[in-house]
Amino acid sequence: MGNFPVIVFDFETTGLSPRQGDRAIEIGAVLVDNHRVIDRFHSLMNPGIPVNPFIEGLTGISTAMVRSAPGCADVMAGFADFIGGYPLVAHNATFDVRFLDGELARINRVRTNEVVCTLLTARRIYPHLSTHKLEALIRYKKLYVDGVFHRAAADAEMTARLWLAMIEDVKRLSGLSELSLEALQKLSRISRARAQALFAQGCVP
Numbered sequence: 001m002g003n004f005p006v007i008v009f010d011f012e013t014t015g016l017s018p019r020q021g022d023r024a025i026e027i028g029a030v031l032v033d034n035h036r037v038i039d040r041f042h043s044l045m046n047p048g049i050p051v052n053p054f055i056e057g058l059t060g061i062s063t064a065m066v067r068s069a070p071g072c073a074d075v076m077a078g079f080a081d082f083i084g085g086y087p088l089v090a091h092n093a094t095f096d097v098r099f100l101d102g103e104l105a106r107i108n109r110v111r112t113n114e115v116v117c118t119l120l121t122a123r124r125i126y127p128h129l130s131t132h133k134l135e136a137l138i139r140y141k142k143l144y145v146d147g148v149f150h151r152a153a154a155d156a157e158m159t160a161r162l163w164l165a166m167i168e169d170v171k172r173l174s175g176l177s178e179l180s181l182e183a184l185q186k187l188s189r190i191s192r193a194r195a196q197a198l199f200a201q202g203c204v205p
Helices: 053-059 063-067 072-083 093-106 118-125 134-140 152-174 181-187 192-200
Strands: 006-013 024-033 036-044 088-090 115-117
Touching: 006 053, 006 072, 006 093, 006 152, 024 053, 024 072, 024 152, 036 072, 036 152, 072 093, 088 093, 088 152, 093 115, 093 118, 115 118, 115 181, 118 134, 118 152, 118 181, 118 192, 134 152, 152 181, 152 192
Parallel strands: 006 088, 088 115
Antiparallel strands: 006 024, 024 036
């Protein structure tokens, strides 16, 4: 593996779209370097709006829980400092980055970090699987499950384990001993057929 530390992160939210008024209610993140987690960030956050019953049922996060949490602005200021300039990794990153950018914009901060999506990458590495949801991939790779799915801290930890496992699988499939962040980004953007062809040739994008 190349020597590039990354921040693996996950949001829980009130819905699917910040453009529709949905907000972040929990952030979990881990700093991964040299094949291990070396730092963590986690907090509930109060968006000033209630948590609907569906989200509470999915995550276990209630309106009462977020009401007693620090405000989104304070949490996101701390999270912006935590991520610094590190590359970011998330499962279904489009969703999480949408909320990250939306919450940062509320405090006049702008993300410049590169992003890699483990969902898109997994589709290139494991094209035979019928689903690439985080829980299914964790079970498929027989990775340690710590905590509950759909809670930000646990999902970030498990995504980090998946990220490390996928890097090893790409190295095995391609026959390469080192991978760059750029190569993994490119891998997530090409077709599944192209990815398999490259692996057969002993290379990555």
